[in-house]
Amino acid sequence: MSKKKLLVLTGGGDCPGLNAVIRGIQKAATQDGEWEVYGSIEAFNGIMRTPTEIIKLTPSKVGGIHVKGGTILKTTNKGNPLSFPVEHKDGSITYRDISADLVKKIQKAGFDAVINIGGDGSQAISKALYDKGLNIIGVPKTIDNDLSATDITFGFSTAVQIATDAFDKLVTTASSHNRVMILEVMGRDAGWIALHTAIAGGAELCLIPEIPFNLDTVIKVINKRYKKGRGFVNIVIAEGAKLDGKTIGKMAEGDMNIKLGGVGNALRKALEDHGCEPDVRVAVLGHIQRGGTPVAFDRILATAFGVRAFELAKKGRFGRMVTYTNNDIKDTTLAKAIKDYNYVKKSNFLIKTAKQVGISFGNR
Numbered sequence: 133m134s135k136k137k138l139l140v141l142t143g144g145g146d147c148p149g150l151n152a153v154i155r156g157i158q159k160a161a162t163q164d165g166e167w168e169v170y171g172s173i174e175a176f177n178g179i180m181r182t183p184t185e186i187i188k189l190t191p192s193k194v195g196g197i198h199v200k201g202g203t204i205l206k207t208t209n210k211g212n213p214l215s216f217p218v219e220h221k222d223g224s225i226t227y228r229d230i231s232a233d234l235v236k237k238i239q240k241a242g243f244d245a246v247i248n249i250g251g252d253g254s255q256a257i258s259k260a261l262y263d264k265g266l267n268i269i270g271v272p273k274t275i276d277n278d279l280s281a282t283d284i285t286f287g288f289s290t291a292v293q294i295a296t297d298a299f300d301k302l303v304t305t306a307s308s309h310n311r312v313m314i315l316e317v318m319g320r321d322a323g324w325i326a327l328h329t330a331i332a333g334g335a336e337l338c339l340i341p342e343i344p345f346n347l348d349t350v351i352k353v354i355n356k357r358y359k360k361g362r363g364f365v366n367i368v369i370a371e372g373a374k375l376d377g378k379t380i381g382k383m384a385e386g387d388m389n390i391k392l393g394g395v396g397n398a399l400r401k402a403l404e405d406h407g408c409e410p411d412v413r414v415a416v417l418g419h420i421q422r423g424g425t426p427v428a429f430d431r432i433l434a435t436a437f438g439v440r441a442f443e444l445a446k447k448g449r450f451g452r453m454v455t456y457t458n459n460d461i462k463d464t465t466l467a468k469a470i471k472d473y474n475y476v477k478k479s480n481f482l483i484k485t486a487k488q489v490g491i492s493f494g495n496r
Contacts (some may be wrong), residue, residue: 135168136244137433138445142203143175143211143250143257147273149434153249155206156438158189164363164446168258170243171204175250176257177211179238180230186241198431201424209253214394216306219439231257235266245445249273251285252470255453259466262451269444270453270466271437275421278322280474281464282455286434289316290419292328298417299333299368306364311331312354312403312412316396318421319370323476325421326370332489336365337397337492341372342476345494350399350410351493358410365410375401393418436461 134380140157155173161167172178173185186273187205197204210217213234215227238246245267248258251274258270272279275291295317306313319325323340337353350367357363367458371392372379381392392422396414403412426434433456440454440461453469455462476483486493 141172148290148432149286150203152434153438155194156435160442277324
């Protein structure tokens with residue numbers, strides 16, 4: 133009797149813990165004994181290419197990968213089958229929906245199930261493909277923690293740890309030089325990384341997308357920290373925070389989302405233009421937050437996600453995404469998974485915590 137075939141892929145930005153999910157899926161399938169696991173290189177691009185780029189995920193392939201950052205399957209944010217770039221003979225590129233063809237190709241290749249590991253954009257693709265008849269399951273992946281269907285996503289804890297380590301180093305240099313240090317962190321439109329880092333590191337200011345800040349208020353907070361030119365201030369700002377109501381970033385052709393970045397330097401310039409006297413410096417962590425060895429919690433969570441995803445595939449419970457809710461591994465429909473963006477709510481206990489230890493959000 134031939135074994136069933138499972139296709140695994142990783143899409144969107146890289147994230148600490150991706151390899152742990154892949155390993156969890158493969159090991160669970162090996163224990164089961166009735167499935168073979170394959171990986172599509174660079175998300176759906178691998179299966180869409182001619183010839184296809186698909187590798188068999190054997191025990192030796194996944195051995196020890198749970199401690200490594202990145203993904204052995206590679207990833208991309210430029211392979212959206214709902215808007216796939218097609219290059220013409222004249223060099224021009226147009227975008228078209230090839231999802232129906234993709235579903236047929238996966239089914240023709242003999243795959244009984246697909247596990248798509250990715251963030252909100254990737255799971256929106258999962259939902260569209262499921263609606264077209266693909267047996268697909270989602271695993272939530274994002275350092276931004278912006279999927280509301282799960283209490284936390286793997287990769288987030290590692291990103292916060294990296295950001296906090298960097299912040300701790302900035303505190304000492306800010307103190308030594310009487311400077312204002314601005315740390316720009318990732319998170320897209322959600323301020324979770326910034327909020328956790330600010331509390332963990334003891335920031336004076338935490339500027340996030342969900343709470344519009346006032347430049348005059350920020351300057352007042354800064355000035356209160358200085359006496360006769362001496363003092364220091366550490367600011368954590370999320371890349372999606374809006375300066376004068378504007379999001380700082382740019383849209384590159386072929387990308388699914390605007391490339392955020394630069395708000396830290398924009399804030400520095402605005403402070404200087406408005407007469408902020410202390411020396412202001414900026415550190416932008418950028419993709420440092422996405423790389424490196426995942427912390428223990430992310431390895432554990434990612435492994436549990438992988439095992440649950442395989443269980444769903446085995447039971448034929450498609451059109452669902454694995455979740456971590458109320459300290460348990462569960463699952464929900466893809467429709468519910470992508471319904472709401474996980475913004476930081478002003479009622480969140482961490483907002484209250486931050487305020488009660490003196491952290492300002494720059495809004496009053």
